[in-house]
Amino acid sequence: MVMPAPAVGAAVGFAALAAVLARSIKKVLDTPSRPYNGSFEGVGKEYDEWTNEGILEKFWGEHIHLGYYTEEERASGWWKANFKQAKYVFVDKMMEWGDADNLENAERILDVGCGFGGSSRILAKKYPDAKVTGITLSREQVRRGTELAVEQDLANVEFKAMDALHMDYEDNTFDLVWACESGEHMPDKQKYIEEMTRVLKPGGKLIVACWCQRESPPKFSEEERSRLQFLYDEWSHPFFISIEQFARFMKGTGSLEKIGTDNWVQQTIASWRHSILVGVINPWPVVFSSPVVWWKVIREIVCLERMHRAFRDGLMTYGMIKAVKKIQN
Numbered sequence: 001m002v003m004p005a006p007a008v009g010a011a012v013g014f015a016a017l018a019a020v021l022a023r024s025i026k027k028v029l030d031t032p033s034r035p036y037n038g039s040f041e042g043v044g045k046e047y048d049e050w051t052n053e054g055i056l057e058k059f060w061g062e063h064i065h066l067g068y069y070t071e072e073e074r075a076s077g078w079w080k081a082n083f084k085q086a087k088y089v090f091v092d093k094m095m096e097w098g099d100a101d102n103l104e105n106a107e108r109i110l111d112v113g114c115g116f117g118g119s120s121r122i123l124a125k126k127y128p129d130a131k132v133t134g135i136t137l138s139r140e141q142v143r144r145g146t147e148l149a150v151e152q153d154l155a156n157v158e159f160k161a162m163d164a165l166h167m168d169y170e171d172n173t174f175d176l177v178w179a180c181e182s183g184e185h186m187p188d189k190q191k192y193i194e195e196m197t198r199v200l201k202p203g204g205k206l207i208v209a210c211w212c213q214r215e216s217p218p219k220f221s222e223e224e225r226s227r228l229q230f231l232y233d234e235w236s237h238p239f240f241i242s243i244e245q246f247a248r249f250m251k252g253t254g255s256l257e258k259i260g261t262d263n264w265v266q267q268t269i270a271s272w273r274h275s276i277l278v279g280v281i282n283p284w285p286v287v288f289s290s291p292v293v294w295w296k297v298i299r300e301i302v303c304l305e306r307m308h309r310a311f312r313d314g315l316m317t318y319g320m321i322k323a324v325k326k327i328q329n
């Protein structure tokens with residue numbers, strides 16, 4: 001069948017319009033929307049917004065970090081695992097790996113960059129005799145974390161708005177300093193490690209989980225640079241460093257020993273696509289929000305997929321870094 005000329009013209013016009021539209025959308029999606037603006041207020045404001053929207057909490061629950069997928073779960077299909085439960089498993093595994101699951105004599109515990117305080121509350125339940133403090137840049141997270149602690153009947157946990165790079169605490173205050181996926185936002189990662197070391201008691205434990213970029217080969221191609229830059233800028237990260245660099249910073253303090261590292265990419269990588277999948281299975285919290293939220297969620301899906309690919313391709317690594325503060329004679 002031969003199409004009449006006006007129909008051919010309309011089809012060509014429609015195809016051209018669709019191509020222009022697709023190019024424009026790609027350009028907008030390729031331009032990061034929330035670059036780190038050099039201020040702590042900026043990061044705090046982003047988390048205030050995420051907290052108030054409630055979408056993040058609906059999908060991720062009380063933990064804003066990746067989940068841990070066991071070998072069996074990975075073998076039988078990560079999509080069958082429980083998305084939120086994987087985050088609780090992560091905290092357990094982090095505690096076990098950092099040798100922090102037997103601190104019965106702990107008096108004070110610090111959760112640096114605590115989000116809504118998921119880890120803080122687990123630590124507070126595990127160590128009811130210890131006082132757990134979570135610090136964050138977001139006042140809304142302090143409010144929500146406190147609300148959840150009251151709901152869970154926990155009297156030994158508190159949340160404060162405080163900058164991790166300039167903490168109000170005396171030297172040698174905490175038995176455990178826990179930092180789960182907060183280092184990504186730090187504009188001075190050396191100071192981050194030094195400050196956490198300063199407030200740690202001699203003999204105390206420091207455990208850090210952080211998205212890192214590869215150390216080797218050290219040179220990034222132009223394409224890799226631009227992929228990393230997008231990942232920095234989309235979620236307010238100044239930059240990432242390597243696992244090895246974190247370990248060097250720990251060594252450089254002169255006060256830490258028993259420094260250990262690991263790369264948990266295999267254990268955590270499923271989280272990225274699992275995040276997308278839970279939204280596809282249950283889109284209603286987003287559907288019943290505003291068009292502004294729809295657009296934000298589209299952007300999040302793009303970033304989640306790009307994160308997945310960066311970890312899959314070895315451009316990014318999942319850093320686990322631990323140490324013990326030396327007991328000086």
Ligand SMILES: C[S@@+](CC[C@H](N)C(=O)[O-])C[C@H]1O[C@@H](n2cnc3c(N)ncnc32)[C@H](O)[C@@H]1O
Nearest residue numbers: 063064065113114115136137163164180182185
């Ligand atoms: C990805 S969330 C991780 C939250 C939490 N650790 C968890 O696992 O659920 C990053 C957190 O780091 C906090 N953060 C970023 N920069 C910070 C800073 N300079 N001082 C204190 N907290 C900071 C943010 O406010 C946010 O709570």
